Amino acid sequence: MRSLFYKKIQELKGVGEKRARLFAKLGAPTVGALLRFYPRAYEDWSNPIPIQQAPLDVPCAIRGTVLERPSETRIRGGMTLYKVKITDGDSDMELTYFNNPYIPLMLKEGEEYLFYGKVKANFLKREMSAPQFCSASDCPAVHPIYPLTKGLSGRMIESAVKNAFALLPDAMQDPIPEDIRMQYGLCQLRYALENIHRPRSMEDLGIARKRLVFEELLVLQLGLLRLKGRSRTESRLRLPRDDSAEYFALLPFEPTGAQRRAVKEAVGDMMSGYPMNRLIQGDVGSGKTAVAAALCYCAVRSGMQAALMAPTEILARQHFATLSGLLKGVRTVLLTGSLTAAKKRAISESLQSGEIQLVIGTHAILSEGIAFQRLGLVITDEQHRFGVSQRAALASKGDDPHMLVMSATPIPRTLALMIYGDLDLSVLDEMPPGRQKVDTYAVTGDKRLRAFRFIKKQIDAGRQCYIICPMIEEGPNDMASVNEYAVKTRKEWLPGCKIGVLHGKMKPKEKEAVMTDFSEGRISVLISTTVVEVGMDVPNATVMMIENAERYGLSQLHQLRGRVGRGTDKSICILISDAQNEDTVARLKTMCQTNDGFRIAEQDLKLRGPGDFFGHRQHGLPELKIADMTQDMNVLKQAQAVAREILRTDADLKAPSHRGLRAEVRQLFENKTD
């Protein structure tokens, strides 16, 4: 196979210099590259449909016999029209072709053919315009559709591919080692290539595709893992046993299946003898904190220390409150930037002596003075706010501790795996029981008073409400500001209600006091900037009203909306915006239509592109030829596990059985051949 890679495409029969340039333009300058130039789609000709039952305007195959010699008529503009009458035995149909003098030679009277195209109905007649065709006796069941370029037709590519196969040796070197092929039920390379280009059936195409997708993702994962230099060394922090059942018994609720699964996967990692590197992804409110707590519990029970790092002080405080409640008996401290130097020193001392078992905090945990006795587990919340280097800084405080990243931002899984190829993934794809869909309404500002009437009713019923404004103070633009809004709400909109204000410029102590008042029900309406965006958990809050909703991205709106609907009461999200541009209207409409964070993130991704989604454009990842990140997730997971296993024993892919993979990795990542 390798030598084929070098063979210029001109060496194929029927490919001259000019055509070779066109192939090169499509990314296939060599015979090897042509074999890896996969069709972009397929036409299924295997189930011809009777003429009368054919769906209209949808491509389909029809089997028919030519009734009489095609007629030829000259029409306006020097064009020639060919008409062909066919029958399937029950019904007739007319086919039309323009300017194709070969039609009468190719379509013979009395012979049976398969025709592929769209059927149209014209009065009482059915017809097809310029369908493709081939003789019914030797027609392939599935036809490939290649990406084309001007001057190079599908037939030319098919013929070049056919000639390339003629050059292939019967026994091809296969980059995927045989034992892996067997284990995952993957066909051989030659079979895969033949059936991806010229499938004998849709089933064979599926078999071929499965193997090629696996191979591509395996090579990608091997490359990513090697890039990140994370092939594994044994861990000194092996968890001796699984104490999660004991923890689950402490919970005031029954964990969901997804929570149990995630805990099991992570505990399995920690018991494996290698450091854990796992990403837990769950939509807003899916219960990630309970999973984090389970792992802290298990780590602490076996004599390790654990650290949980949150992106904001508010969130750190909230996690501290939740975890200290859940993990009674575990010696836990809160470490944030607002502590005095003396307090920080005292905490560091008790971390070094091993007296403290669990520390929860902000990036203050990273500061130089903080050291641990035996840091075994590091959990970071919201990976991409921290960045890989900060994660590494925390890891360096221990002896290669187990790492868990929790992400509430629903990065499409596919993208997460592409980018964090070094992390295993657990997805919390199940909501705690009793959750109801949050009904979302997008309205203009003139409906604000009505919205307040609704809020008033909710407050009277004992519920609470968030109102989000983009600004803290009134500015030159007419955007809603927290301070001004609070004055109006107190005076005009909700007189007599207990109203609190929260924004990033307040002192940590003030913020904490407001948060505590809100979560303990002493405040009914919290008027806030987006500081509440991530992680706030007050299940009694049932209304989220967002002013100037046009200011926010879809994922951010979804995060904000996720602050309600966390209990069993029906919750509502009201998006207020007077912006009428198409983009805003489309975005707000998406919010009203779905509550599924992953769908929203995909949509966001579509609207903004992956670069913007993460705040920078390029990830430098190689382009995939066949794997589709929206449907091949399971294969990606398998490929990741296999890649890790391979690198564990052969980090440089030097073993003879891995040579083929090594060559593919170099080809994909460095554009080099061995």
Ligand SMILES: Nc1ncnc2c1ncn2[C@@H]1O[C@H](COP(=O)(O)OP(=O)(O)OP(=O)(O)O)[C@@H](O)[C@H]1O
């Ligand atoms: N299995 C469960 N059954 C019932 N309630 C649960 C369950 N798991 C978690 N909860 C509750 O659901 C709420 C949300 O949980 P949690 O805060 O862990 O979600 P999260 O995934 O961190 O959400 P977010 O990303 O929005 O912060 C909490 O009030 C928590 O107590």
